[in-house]
Amino acid sequence: xxxxxxxxxxxxxxxxxxxxxxxxxxxxxxxxxxxxxxxxxxxxxxxxxxxxxxxxxxxxxxxxxxxxxxxxxxxxxxxxxxxxxxxxxxxxxxxxxxxxxxxxxxxxxxxxx
Amino acid sequence: xxxxxxxxxxxxxxxxxxxxxxxxxxxxxxxxxxxxxxxxxxxxxxxxxxxxxxxxxxxxxxxxxxxxxxxxxxxxxxxxxxxxxxxxxxxxxxxxxxxxxxxxxxxxxxxxx
DNA sequence: ATCATGGTTAGCCATACGTCTAACTATACC
DNA sequence: GGTATAGTTAGACGTATGGCTAACCATGAT
Numbered sequence: 001x002x003x004x005x006x007x008x009x010x011x012x013x014x015x016x017x018x019x020x021x022x023x024x025x026x027x028x029x030x031x032x033x034x035x036x037x038x039x040x041x042x043x044x045x046x047x048x049x050x051x052x053x054x055x056x057x058x059x060x061x062x063x064x065x066x067x068x069x070x071x072x073x074x075x076x077x078x079x080x081x082x083x084x085x086x087x088x089x090x091x092x093x094x095x096x097x098x099x100x101x102x103x104x105x106x107x108x109x110x111x112x113x
Numbered sequence: 114x115x116x117x118x119x120x121x122x123x124x125x126x127x128x129x130x131x132x133x134x135x136x137x138x139x140x141x142x143x144x145x146x147x148x149x150x151x152x153x154x155x156x157x158x159x160x161x162x163x164x165x166x167x168x169x170x171x172x173x174x175x176x177x178x179x180x181x182x183x184x185x186x187x188x189x190x191x192x193x194x195x196x197x198x199x200x201x202x203x204x205x206x207x208x209x210x211x212x213x214x215x216x217x218x219x220x221x222x223x224x225x226x
Numbered sequence: 227a228t229c230a231t232g233g234t235t236a237g238c239c240a241t242a243c244g245t246c247t248a249a250c251t252a253t254a255c256c
Numbered sequence: 257g258g259t260a261t262a263g264t265t266a267g268a269c270g271t272a273t274g275g276c277t278a279a280c281c282a283t284g285a286t
Contacts, residue, residue, distance in 0.1 A: 004131045004135075005131075006131075008131075008134070009129050009130065009131055012125050012126075012128040012129035013125075013126070013129040015125040016122050016125035016126040016129055017122065017243095017244085018117045018118075018119075018121075018122055019244090021121070021198075022117075024202065025202065025205065028202055028205035028206050028209065029205065029209055030209055033262080033263095034262075034263065035261090035262065035263085043244090043245075043246095044245075044246060044247080045262085045263070045264085046245085046246075046247085046263095046264080046265080046266095047244070047245055047246075049263075049264070049265095050243090050244075050245085051244085054243095065263090067252090067253060067254075067262090068251095068252060068253040068254070068261070068262050068263065069253090069261095069262060069263080070262080070263070074206065076203070076206050079199055079202065079203075082195075082199065083196075083199055085134075086192055086195065086196055086199075089137065089138065089141055089192065090189070090192070092138065092141035092142065093141050093187065093189050130273095130274085132274090146232080146233095147232075147233065148231090148232060148233085156274090156275075156276095157275080157276065157277080158232085158233070158234085159233095159234080159235085159236095159275090159276080159277085160274070160275055160276075162233075162234070162235095163273090163274075163275085164274085167273095178233090180232090180282090180283060180284075181231075181232050181233065181281095181282060181283045181284070182231095182232060182233080182283095183232080183233070
């Protein structure tokens with residue numbers, strides 16, 4: 001029941017935007033400065049900065065400034081809660097289906113007696 | 114590079130709300146009518162209906178009406194694109210890290226000659 | 227036929243989101 | 257010092273989101 005987890009909401013929200021996913025994919029190849037990230041998007045710098053802020057607040061990227069260039073890098077571990085939530089959901093369905101299996105099995109056994 | 118996929122955006126967006134995740138968790142235990150889903154949320158029916166519409170448009174649930182009651186059920190397969198995207202991202206990081214490994218290995222080999 | 231129940235539609239409202247421009251700061255380079 | 261480069265801040269703007277009320281079907285029960 002990790003549903004009210006604000007982290008999870010922030011994560012999913014951060015991932016819900018194509019521009020942000022694009023940035024993450026780009027960063028998966030390795031760290032990059034802000035301007036390099038902005039280029040492919042066709043968006044203005046301040047807009048990209050906002051996207052980066054969303055990603056950083058979600059913990060999906062980390063940034064550090066060296067001189068006048070800010071380098072951004074993906075934080076793979078940050079994806080874990082998402083994966084975990086998906087796994088939890090799956091476990092719930094499967095639990096249910098197992099119980100349904102048992103139920104059907106019992107029915108069949110009773111019938112065959 | 115499945116980033117511009119509108120399905121993915123709709124999925125992530127649908128999952129970004131605690132109320133909607135709560136509904137999914139509830140549905141993972143088995144199908145339920147709208148009112149049963151609304152109860153725990155403390156929200157008004159029209160509000161819940163909107164959440165259900167978002168979930169259905171994302172393909173995460175399916176609904177069908179029998180008499181005057183609409184039954185909602187989770188659609189496990191709909192989660193796959195999310196999982197797939199996560200896996201793709203992971204593959205990218207790992208590819209990068211592998212190449213980095215190779216690079217370091219080569220460096221070390223060259224040094225030791 | 228009447229009434230209660232379960233759901234639906236329409237519309238309002240405040241806030242959040244994604245985008246932009248314009249103006250500003252800070253660092254590198256000549 | 258002067259200029260180009262990289263990023264930042266502030267504010268505006270239209271649209272989307274999440275919530276509500278009120279009124280409206282549709283169906284099952286009496």
